[in-house]
Amino acid sequence: MTFEWRAMREADLPAVLALSVRVHPGFPEGEAMFRNRLSLFPAGCLVLCGGGEIGGYAVSHPIRRYAPPPLDAILPGLPEAADDYYLHDVALAPERRGRGHAASGIGRLLDLAARFETASLVSVYGTGPFWARFGFRPAEKDMRAKLAPYGEGAIYMLRRN
Template identity: 35%
Template sequence: MLIREMRPDDLSAVMLIQKRCYHAITPESPAVMASKLAAGAGCCFVCEEEKRVVGYLLGHPWRSDSAVALHQELEELPEECDSLYLHDMAVLPEMRGRGVGELLLRRFEEAARARKLAGSHLVAIQGAETFWRRMGYREKPGVDMEKLAGYGTAAFLMAKAF
């Protein structure tokens, strides 16, 4: 398996993975995903096996005290980004249990450390908070629930300090 930076031409494969993996939310549009890829240059990765994209991680700098609303195109990053926001990570169902998520996350965390950021944060959905806890993330208190509303009823803002 190869982990590499995501490119715009990977978005069609990313959209297919997103469609197969998300059932609790409406997947984001290609335009939204492209805007987040552009905002997250150097923070977005794919996992390839035999030249096929089998998983991805989409991240970008953001403020640790807030989440990014779903379906929101990013035109610019806020000032004083202090965290790397893990906006989306998904792995093809048939590839789960093979360490793809851990490999993507390791590369993402390396990018955060290289940017000298204090940590990363994310919104866990569809029961994924168990996975994120195993990866060292903890639920973050004081969440702006309005921004999380689009993520469904069982959404958790989680953070990990480095």
């Protein structure tokens, strides 16, 4: 079965939420957050789909640099003076990992990010080396207070575009 990234649809949200709960049990985010990001910036919301199954998702959108939204936050809108493209979450089901799907999805997100000076993300689960392969580096600014909800070892990373 072939899996490919496509635009997320509202009908995908229950499957996206179920996958989020499965891969991020320590970072609960509700369907309202996913619905919010899909309505605010649909171009940055993708699903990895194959055979009617959702094997991954990506949520991303413009922000002000060093101002990632809190987990599960509902945003009233996107900042007019956005200068950074935030990769809020890229998640794959364990059985879809190791097949190049993450790289192809991240490539699509980085194409969107190209119009901004930087792209950013919060690395969790020790994934800093993975993100470094795409040019992300730990930010020099102290972000400990903002990253506290992500737990020990969370790293705010930036990539110059």
